[in-house]
Amino acid sequence: MGSFFSKQVERRKSIHTQKKLLYDLKEKTSSNFPGSDYRSDDRKNWMSTLALEKLQVNQIIWPGTHDSATNKIGIPFISRPFARTQSMSIYNQLVTGTRVLDIRVQEDSRVCHGILVSYHVDVVINDVKKFLSETQSEIIILEIRTEFGHDDPPEFDTYLENQLGEFLIHQDNSVFNKTVAELLPKRVICVWKPRKSAQPKHGSPLWSAGYLKDNWIDTDLPETKFESNMKHLSEQQPVTSRKYFYRVENTVTPQADNPVLCVKPVTNRIRPYARLFINESISRGYSDRLQIYSTDFIDEDFVDACIGLTNARIEGKL
Template sequence: MNRRQAISTEKTTLAELNGNAGSDYPGSEYRPPDRKNWISGLDPQRLHLYQIVWPGTHDSATNRIGIRFVSRPFAQCQSCSIYKQLVKGSRVLDIRVQEDRRVCHGVLKSYNIDVVINDVKKFISETQSEIVILEIRTEFGHQDPAEFDKYLVEQFGDLLIHQDDRAFHKTVAELLPGRVICVWKPRKTPAPKPGDPLWSAGYLKDNWIDTDLPSTKFESNMKNMSQQEPVSTRKYFYRVENTVTPQPDNPVVCVWPVTKRIRGYARLFIAQAFSRGFADRLQVFSTDFIDEDFVDACVGVTYARLEGKA
């Protein structure tokens, strides 16, 4: 089977699964009245960290990556700023940096990390109980920015929730005034230690596979998630990325037309997680080009867990 046939077959497979199985699950009808403050709307006094299904963005700071209309379509995974993503309801950010502290994606680069940090701080200043997981990693093939851990601590200060296994079973209210879980993933410099203001790489895990085949990615995501501990017992965040990636052996290499092969099946994935008995593993769920329905899909599960319906 050639590549185009394989892609067409897999798109049909997901479409048929969606048509036959549907995308209803506990909490699927819930819509947060205010996405900017959806954690606050679910009662921070009762909501524990491990109960949250965190809507996230993949390659979050790529809205201005590369050169518009030239290189940008090959690397852009989000179309709006970090601040606007947070206002829409995203609570997990995936940021890659190079040695000069500029955001990058492979060989393409964008604005300075200060733009990201200022957007996060602006959002935090406008809300009361929203918690953000900020993952920052040194991009593959690049060197760690000098003294970057100190820089992050200086920038966020008391907003940082310190690395602590006990945090997972605390309520949102108990974690306040901390608002940011910052996971720093350097390549060579020392990793954060227990009790540090920053969290080390092992606290945000995933099993990313490099494919543009939507059903293959869907089933791989499900299998890998099923092998994790339930959220109630594990001491790390586990991420599932509802994305597929352009491949060099296929004529379609721009991000948008490729990732939309799977992008519309977020609710199907959640519904299948419930029907297959793995919904208690779902925690961080990320997407390209985030929209409000994706956020609602995640918040709905969080609501159902809080109310004892999931």
Template sequence: MGNRVSTVGLLRMPWLVETCKQVKILDDLKQNAGDRFPSSDYHPPDRMNWMSGLNSQRIHINKIVWPGTHDSATNQIGIPIITRPFAECQSLSIYDQLVWGVRALDIRVQHERKVCHGPIASYSIDVVIRDVKSFLSETQSEIIILEIRTEYGCQDPPEFDEYLVDQLGELLIHQDERVFGKTVAELLPRRVICVWKPRQQSAPPKAAGQPLWSAHSLRDDWVDTDLPLTKFESNLQRLSEQPPASSRKFFYRVENTLTPQTANMSVIVEPLARTMHRYARLFIAQCFSRGFADRLQIFSTDFVEEDFVDACIGFTQARIEGKA
């Protein structure tokens, strides 16, 4: 036992040293440069209706900083203590996330229409759809980006396009580049931008006017690392290479997350997530100070917290007020 523990400790040591080094650099940056930005002190009086609170007639879709969650439907996934710590990225239900102000969801499915994270499956996609519809029935002016993809290594659920259209029906905002220049009020009463990303390479892109949006309409650059500064700077670099949100005709997501790496024995999601939480506002502030705050659009996190949501809403308010 002693030899095994020592071996594990030796394997982790370089990663722990590097992680501590990177955390210190980020903490120093936060202390010296600060993590404030225009409207960073804004806190919505009602997160459940924050789009309405900012005036849906003034909020253009391409000016919103969408608070998002990564692997959104992983609450209750796996077996507690045994597999859940390795697969759970959110502790709140989809409905509760939306009530907290989340407006961009990342849903993974497998062949049997169950949500999943990697090989670990959970509840039916019906639960997600039910939560989305319940939330929308209780609000009037909130719009949601609902991205659903077939998880890597899984087969596409059969006839899933038809299922989504049947379930969401009149709530769907149809694919159209003109949507980006419209206000929330101009899109109502339709409420859901549903992006469906099947794994089948032969799946044709969705034509304009179709109820579901194509995979190319929501893009990101996933950085596979468990090192905070590496992720932070890589995200900034890749974001800086994007066109401004006001001119591009697709959504672009940045994920304020870290990815567990088995080689470093950093296999439990939540401690890594908590490490990155403290740098979310710093990331937005650095976008401003480095001159590309106009690029940020969807900003996602694991184990979402209210302060993360408030930061995104504050940034959105700054854009509406012409401060950013």
């Protein structure tokens, strides 16, 4: 028992030390980066407010959400706090400016996060289609994967094609160098990541798993995650040289051996440092590698940081 408490004390010290390291770095670092003062007047249509004929797919800093469809997961006040990473519906996330969705499904096509389940994926698709019907020039990256430990929903690729067919941008490497204006009226890049079923092939309406990559590590230590994100970002090719999307997630994850198991207080150890990460990636020379930037509990400030940096790229300020 004494060993257990000793480990917990050391763990709390490590968390405190790492939070202080990020806080001190933020205090001594300028918060200004190209586009940092940008504030969108219309986040629902933010791509439309930029120069669509100049905005190439590989230039966009895509604001994304981690475990996007968890707003109603589990049982309220009982299991939900342990798995909920977003408080807004998919539709409201899109209206707020989110453009990359991370959806996990199980065999019966219900959204899940580990062993906890939520609504049927139809809710996600209907929210996406509602948003698309109300906008004209917003491109969405919709990543759907079979959750670890589950089998693929039967004929799920057919389901996605039937539901989103008119909007789907087909799998094609040339898409990365195209502008948003050139892709319209097609508006959804749907990456389907099955566990056992065949991957979508070149030319398919859906995109295969290799087109959306990340280097996720399972930690609740914020500075450890911050520096891991930076290290893996540094190892990527510039966005203009690669034919896949690369995601950085400004998140940390509750650990089973730690007393704090609810998502929000844990992920809040790193959430305030989203702009710091952007600033540090620029100062360390990695700004040309940033692409998808995701978070838990997305907010308007996070979205504005991504839009501002995107606009700076278009204007040649980055």
